[in-house]
Amino acid sequence: MWVTKYRYKVLQGPMRERIREIIRQSCDEMGVHIVRGVLARDH
Template structure:
């Protein structure tokens, strides 16, 4: 396991996140798919978020992200989803007329964390290092 670092911290924060298009419309294809990929990469780069792995399906996005501790997962996803939704709707105006109004992504997201340390291992570690 390789830890990331910033000025005063070392961390290993990995999140598996998933979010979908509104109504699970299968429209993530062609030039729109490429543009969404570019926007997500650019947004993550600006935030200092490392994309470990990412997959765009036709109606949802899976990402495995390393997020620095100064950012919360909800704020990172708010920026990614908000920025990509706005730009895609500006660049592909036919979406508004054909599919829906102002939202491109469905509300919310799924997330889970990844790590090699279980709750039991942490409890054992703390018990061994407590003052007796």
């Protein structure tokens, strides 16, 4: 789990989708299997 500084709600809209893509791509490249994934607005 990671959290934005001061829990700013920046993970929304296009930014949220891009972060999701980056995380999935990185996990695929490292051979990591995501069991459960949830993106909240502040972490």
